[in-house]
Amino acid sequence: MNKVYNNRAWWLILPMLLLVAFSAVIPLMTVVNYSVQDVFDANTRFFTGTEWFKEMLNDPALQAAVLRQFAFSLTILAIEVPLGIGIALIMPKKGWRASAALILVTMPLLIPWNVVGSIWQIFTRGDIGLMGWSLRELGYSYNITSNPVDAWATIILMDVWHWTSLIALLCYSGLRSIPDAYYQAARIDRASKWAVFRYIQLPKLTNVLVIGVLLRFMHSFMIYAEPFVLTGGGPGSSTTFLSQSLTTMAIGQQDLGPSAAFSLIYFLIILLVTWVFYTAIMNMQKDNNKGA
Amino acid sequence: MSTSSLPKTPEEVRQRAAVADNRRRQKARSAPRQWRRRGLMFAYIVFVLLPVYWLLNMSFQSNNEILGGLTLWPENFTVEHYAKILTNSSWYMGYINSITYVLMNMMISIVVALPAAYAFSRYQFIGDKHLFFWLLTNLMAPPAVFLLPYFQLYYTVGLFDTHVAVALAHCLFNIPLAVWILEGFMSGVPKEIDETAFIDGYSFPRFFVKIFIPMISSGIGVTLFFLFMFSWVELLLASTLTSTGAQPIASVMTQTKGASGIDWGTLAAAGTLTILPGIVVVYFVRNHIAKGFALGRT
Numbered sequence: 001m002n003k004v005y006n007n008r009a010w011w012l013i014l015p016m017l018l019l020v021a022f023s024a025v026i027p028l029m030t031v032v033n034y035s036v037q038d039v040f041d042a043n044t045r046f047f048t049g050t051e052w053f054k055e056m057l058n059d060p061a062l063q064a065a066v067l068r069q070f071a072f073s074l075t076i077l078a079i080e081v082p083l084g085i086g087i088a089l090i091m092p093k094k095g096w097r098a099s100a101a102l103i104l105v106t107m108p109l110l111i112p113w114n115v116v117g118s119i120w121q122i123f124t125r126g127d128i129g130l131m132g133w134s135l136r137e138l139g140y141s142y143n144i145t146s147n148p149v150d151a152w153a154t155i156i157l158m159d160v161w162h163w164t165s166l167i168a169l170l171c172y173s174g175l176r177s178i179p180d181a182y183y184q185a186a187r188i189d190r191a192s193k194w195a196v197f198r199y200i201q202l203p204k205l206t207n208v209l210v211i212g213v214l215l216r217f218m219h220s221f222m223i224y225a226e227p228f229v230l231t232g233g234g235p236g237s238s239t240t241f242l243s244q245s246l247t248t249m250a251i252g253q254q255d256l257g258p259s260a261a262f263s264l265i266y267f268l269i270i271l272l273v274t275w276v277f278y279t280a281i282m283n284m285q286k287d288n289n290k291g292a
Numbered sequence: 293m294s295t296s297s298l299p300k301t302p303e304e305v306r307q308r309a310a311v312a313d314n315r316r317r318q319k320a321r322s323a324p325r326q327w328r329r330r331g332l333m334f335a336y337i338v339f340v341l342l343p344v345y346w347l348l349n350m351s352f353q354s355n356n357e358i359l360g361g362l363t364l365w366p367e368n369f370t371v372e373h374y375a376k377i378l379t380n381s382s383w384y385m386g387y388i389n390s391i392t393y394v395l396m397n398m399m400i401s402i403v404v405a406l407p408a409a410y411a412f413s414r415y416q417f418i419g420d421k422h423l424f425f426w427l428l429t430n431l432m433a434p435p436a437v438f439l440l441p442y443f444q445l446y447y448t449v450g451l452f453d454t455h456v457a458v459a460l461a462h463c464l465f466n467i468p469l470a471v472w473i474l475e476g477f478m479s480g481v482p483k484e485i486d487e488t489a490f491i492d493g494y495s496f497p498r499f500f501v502k503i504f505i506p507m508i509s510s511g512i513g514v515t516l517f518f519l520f521m522f523s524w525v526e527l528l529l530a531s532t533l534t535s536t537g538a539q540p541i542a543s544v545m546t547q548t549k550g551a552s553g554i555d556w557g558t559l560a561a562a563g564t565l566t567i568l569p570g571i572v573v574v575y576f577v578r579n580h581i582a583k584g585f586a587l588g589r590t
Contacts, residue, residue, distance in 0.1 A: 009415035013423070016408035016467055019400070023464040024430050027441030087336055090329045102578050103571065104337050107344070110570025112525045114542045115563045122350055122560060123343040130346050133362050161343065169581065222434040224528055225542075243436040247528075250440045263437040270432045278425055 034260035052261035061237070062262065065245045066269075072241060073220040076159045080216060083160065084167025085205065089197075091172050102172075105165045117229025120158045124230075144231055148238035151231045155239055158226055163219070167212045174208040175201060207284065214277040221270055242266055344567065350560035358556045373561035386544035387565065389455065393530065393538065394523045396459035401466045401519050402512065408467075409474035410500070414483065427468040435528045438464070446533055453537045458530045462523045469522065470515050477511030478504075510580050517577045524570065541566055 035053070038046045056062055087105070092098045111119070124144060126132040135142035144151045178200060186196050224243035227233065233240035233248075246266060250259035299305045350358055351373055352366040377383040411417070412424060442461055443452070451457040485507070489499040505512070527542035534540065545562050548555040574581065 003414060003416045005416045007417045009411040009417045009420075012407040012411035016404040016471065017423075019404055019460070019463050020427065020430060020467050023442075023460060024433065027438045027445055030441035030444065031437065087333075090333050092333070099578050101333065101337070102581060103574050104340060106574045106581065107567070107571060108340060110521055110524065110567070110574060112527055112542060112566050114527050114545070115566050118545070118559055118563050119343045119347050122556065123346050128350070128358055128362065128556065130342070130362075130364075161340065165340075173581075218432040221432075222436070224436060243434055246434075246436045247439060250436075251532075256440070259440070266434060267437055270434065271429055274429055274432045275425070278428060282421075 031260045031263050034256045035264055038257050052257045056258055056262045056265060062245060065240055065242050069242045073217055075156055076220055077213060077216060079160055080164045080167050084164050085171050087168035088171030088175055105168055108162050109165050113225035114229050116162050117226040121230050124154055146235050148235055151235060151239050155227050163216060170208040170212040171205055174205045178204050210281055218270060347560050347563050350556055351564045353557060355557045373557040376558060377561055383544060386539055386541035389538045390540045393455040393458040394520060396455055397462045397466055397523045398516055398519045400459060401463055401470045402516060405467055405470035405474055409471045409478055412475045413478040427471060431465050431468040439532050443532055453535045455538045457533045461529045461533055462526060466519050466522055469518060473515045473518060474511060477508045481507055513577055514580050517573060520573055
């Protein structure tokens with residue numbers, strides 16, 4: 001759509017801008033302010049410059065948390081994206097089955113995040129949880145509070161349970177928008193199932209998949225409540241992700257300067273990834289417009 | 293075949309073609325393959341439902357039964373935990389508080405996002421692309437980063453421990469989301485409609501309310517669903533910005549951790565009750581949800 005150039009459009013944006021700025025710019029400035037100071041109490045503070053940033057970048061605990069975070073995000077994307085596409089392909093398309101499947105598949109997305117943690121905490125406990133108990137009965141000494149591998153596997157399983165639905169629903173909506181004529185043409189050509197997927201369905205899905213991967217990536221980067229409730233970051237710090245390290249530092253230990261510097265680094269990483277995705281989406285839309 | 297059964301009108305021809313097409317399609321999708329499909333779908337649904345079933349199971353058992361041994365269904369069926377939650381004001385106020393700030397946030401977000409999304413979908417102006425990217429970055433902003441500044445900001449302006457504080461804080465990610473989704477839906481409405489309305493003498497506000505908003509009503513419904521979803525599930529900011537007056541259900545749930553261990557039954561019952569509003573909401577938008585999840589961009 002060719003848009004009209006008109007700067008009066010700013011008036012339409014203004015209320016939104018003021019509100020978002022109130023919730024985004026002022027707090028961000030506070031963070032920037034803290035990150036360059038050493039705050040003792042309300043009246044005593046020293047300017048420290050980039051010292052906190054240097055300290056944070058060299059902190060081995062935080063470097064470990066960053067690596068852990070990337071490992072986690074990439075693992076869940078590698079599982080959830082193919083699984084979500086698969087679910088979308090087998091979801092029923094008509095009748096009461098379609099409605100029921102939609103509601104059930106959407107359900108995990110609407111559960112508050114700390115409740116998701118509680119559900120899995122109850123589900124995986126060795127004494128009262130179905131999964132923990134079954135695994136023990138089968139002879140595997142499953143214990144998420146002492147075995148890091150179990151803790152990791154459980155958190156990944158929980159995230160797959162929680163968020164695969166999002167990818168599945170996105171792809172489902174992408175698939176529904178393919179006109180029947182495409183499939184008819186494919187049938188006339190006697191295209192194989194794989195060819196239909198590769199040349200008709202997948203190209204239609206790229207648009208929604210980019211949105212899905214973007215949403216999943218950033219949400220997995222902010223993951224806090226679920227592992228906090230389920231494992232508390234343990235055993236040791238094996239499931240302490242970025243958000244949790246940050247919250248512990250800012251609220252628990254009241255280290256304002258370092259945690260502010262850390263916040264900014266954290267935010268910059270997310271910003272960089274977002275920018276890459278955003279550019280990708282914009283380029284794709286440009287291609288689409290050219291094609292149309 | 294007798295001539296009387298031949299179709300006479302174009303509709304009849306089309307109907308017959310559709311019936312024949314369906315028959316062919318059903319034949320083509322051989323029975324075993326269809327059953328494998330259903331089996332896989334069923335397996336996934338079981339995977340989704342099993343942890344929730346376990347929560348439900350726990351919520352109907354007394355704590356003695358929970359800790360006494362593993363039972364696959366409640367043997368001594370009890371609603372004591374639900375009764376406790378629904379009669380104790382410190383418990384049920386948690387739900388009321390949560391729903392209050394979620395509704396406030398939905399109202400605020402949609403009202404300011406509608407004109408903004410219209411501007412993004414119809415006009416070019418100085419800095420539009422950068423502004424849109426900046427909005428998206430707020431969608432990505434981790435709540436943990438803003439935790440402390442928010443606390444201080446809302447404390448300073450005297451909004452701490454009010455529903456408004458949480459509703460405003462959730463605007464951080466909900467307004468950008470609303471603008472993003474609505475912009476997708478609005479771009480699907482041809483611009484000729486705006487132009488025709490203006491030629492017919494509609495003023496902008498009248499056109500917007502009378503013509504444009506009804507045209508994207510399903511988009512607005514879907515947007516409201518997403519606003520509900522993200523405001524309802526976010527609890528880190530909500531519990532930081534409140535203490536007793538506007539405490540969300542998440543903070544109330546921490547009460548179940550007592551000196552004598554965790555009150556599993558009540559925790560499970562409270563958890564079950566947080567799932568219900570979501571199911572109610574999703575039931576209403578089930579027919580639009582597929583389109584909505586692609587943010588109007590399929």
